[in-house]
Amino acid sequence: MIFHFNGKPVEAREGDTVASALYRSGQRIFSRSFKYHRPRGLLCANGKCPNCLMNVDGAPNIRTCITPAREGMRVEHQNAWPSLELDYLSFGQHFDWLMPVGWYYKMFTDPASWHAVEPYIRKAAGLGRAPEPGYPDREYEHSHRQAEVAVIGGGPAGLAAAIEAGGRGEQVILVDDQAALGGHLRYRKSGAETPEALVARLRQMPSVEVIAPAYCFGLYEGGLLGVLQVNPHAGAAERLIHLRARRVVVATGVYEAPLTFVKNDLPGVMLSSAAERLIHLHGITPGRSAVVVGEGPRAEEIATVLRSAGVEVAGTTAPNLVVSARGTSCLTGLQTRDFDFPCDLVVVCGHRIPDAGLIAQAGGRIDWNAATGAFMPVELPPNVTAVGEVNGLSLTPAVELPPPELSPSKRAFVCFCSDVTTSDIVDGIGEGFDRIETLKRYTTTTMGPCQGRMCQLPAIGICARTTGRGMQETGTTTSRPPNPSVTLGALAGPRHHPIRRTPMHDRHEALGAVWLDMGDWKRPRYYKTAGCGGEKQCVEEEYRAVRERAGVIDVSTLGKLDVKGRDTGKLLDKVYTNRFSDLKPGRVRYAALCDEAGIMLDDGTTSRLSENRWFLTTTTGNLDFVQQWLEWWLVGSGWDVHVTNLTSGMASVNLAGPAARDVLRKLTDCDLDTKAFPYMACREAAVAGVPAVLMRIGFVGETGWEIHIPAESGAHLWDAVMKAGAEFGIRAFGVEAQRVLRLEKRHVIVGVDTDALTNPFEAGMEWIAKLDKDDFIGKASLERLRALPAQQCLVGFVMMEEALPEDGAAVLIDGKLAGRVTSARYSPVNGKAVGLAWTSASVAREGAEIMVRVDGRPARARVTGQAFYDPEGARLRM
């Protein structure tokens, strides 16, 4: 198997990770450090430290020591120039005296100096580069799973727990982050148990499922686990599993963290478990001559392992005797108080730390235990158990904590992620950041990619010694998910955006629709017809068709509610501000609703089709809200009302213009004469052979009908209307033309011309608030508001010069900011721009002059209380 590292081929064997294959090929430097660009080599070989982060197939910051090698992979180093072996940026470490702890807070107190150097610091420091747009070419998936028992960790304890629960017939999901199940049994032989035997038993259990390799990054309330699987299948880059479990068994075991001595970060200084992994999992001899730093049985055990792999063990030394590692870019020896060992490998028996992050973040208590030298879980969150080594019971301290003495050094590293040394920690405490949480934020210890796994315990030890507080009182920093880190793309999920299309979508497409996104809906903004110049010309032609002949617009996106029942009138009287119980069958009324504070929430039309059948429309975006609002006020009322959402079930068009009646007459037997079917009336009749609801309303200000028919006949109706209208010069019009048409009529769009503070009085719509009703939602507030003088008013204005304000343009009175334009369009009838604006109530009178800022300069406008077109509404009633 061959993959490429910085363009050069590297051979990998079955079972290799990217890092193990590189190590076998002779690679010793795997990364350059965040701040000083110091060379770093394999440290944990277990995905817990930051030392082997590389770019793999375009993805930055990949932990190569747990990433299986695959044929054809492209692996590249990060944060080094020109190469890992020769990194010119490492000259920076000779200026470390310029960069004491918190140096950028101290040095760049003036924003100008920070902005001047920030780009260079950003370039010099850091991790991988963000991937290019379009990465990855595969999806991020989400899936939702459930289990009675979730076991996190596939070591001996986790396997045993899964087998036990599986034996009871419980549905179990086991999550393990390693290439194979078995945990430390894979590389550390102990007793009679072999992982193969346990795994074979597990595989026979029908109710146990294994998700691996995958890592659990969070345990949230309600037993929800975040689990991430990389490369779940060929079509997906990553899969995020929302795993909900009744019980969670944490079997995450222990991990090893480094000891602090001078140059403890040199490539060649390795944790004992990493050496074991290289030897037993990958058949790699990690060095020629090694010194073991450690004491007792563990040191003896690892020395035996090294010898068996053909490594000469030059000596074993107690951690407190170590003075310094030697070497510049790679290890050449170890200096102790007694000896000077030449060696190319130092194997450190480090702190063994219970991997209890999941327990801590879920609310468990973690206490210091001096006998084991570890912070151990002592109280577990509900429905969580901990099994095996994560309990810490069999641990022994690697070194004394807090350390008996300190000799701070600028080359003894505590935090490998962001190059924080023992002297940085001591200095930080000296500067007053003497609590572990503030020390963390000031020095950034525990805040890097390793999330504190490598550095937390040494940092707590130094803090405890320096402050004299002891380990328990010093405590740990807060554990929060996600840990380990998760790709943002995986959290964001699949790049699927829902789109809603009306039943006439294809017809619009064929007519050259230019689309507008309205929530999830696609609506034609205008139609780009052949021979039509730009948007302005197209919209004006659509406008003229409606004003002079006939136009048709797809309004299927309107919210449509079927409301049935004897008490519907009572409900509508209560929820809407207007009165409906007296609405006669066959009539339509404008409907607005407010909340209890008197704020306008939505508007639409209410048609009474028969005594107990009503048909409501809402604005496109507010349908769900209005339906839930109606149903909420129904709860417990005992009223006979049933609300059904018909929005997707009905297609709707608005046919309007002087010739609309002539067009519609060709399609229906319904008497359309204005005496038989007056303005604000509704009828049920067949249109183009399909049962329809017809409403004679006038949003655009011309004689017109809104026609609602079953969705499956939407395209048929559209075709029929277009065909019948051809002889009258009918034209489809889009949202933009409709906005011009309605604005000329001064019709307010709730949510565009109103906002979250608008009441009907200030909006100039006091007629919708029927305060003589006994009760309705918002009545108490509206009664109070009516008595108060209005501060701001929604006014109409006509520009007095050639200028078209943008929506949102500033309104000026006496040169001072006094409001904003909510809608403005060029009005063909007026030959000038017209619009609506919120402004001071003092100018809300006919003929008052205001200034509107257009293109950065004030332009004159005249306030008017009337509609800009057909103020008497005569054309609606023709």
Next chain:
Amino acid sequence: MSFQIPCPHCGPRSVYEFRFGGEVKARPAPGASEDAWFEYTYVKVNEAGVQKEWWYHRSGCRQWLQAVRNTRTNEVLETFFPDQNA
């Protein structure tokens, strides 16, 4: 926030299936004092502890329900369909 709400109709479901509807409060009678309306409209108890609240199961049975929830722990102690619009 990842707790579950035991919907009286659908059973335990993720909180993301629901819309929060606020604290359960009694609406004053028509003609009540301005203070009473002010309290009802603007003042929230914001209880740190157990409170009764409205939830709408929008991705399920689409019904309004009430839940008794501990706002400190997100433990949902009880859910039911109310028969009075309290």
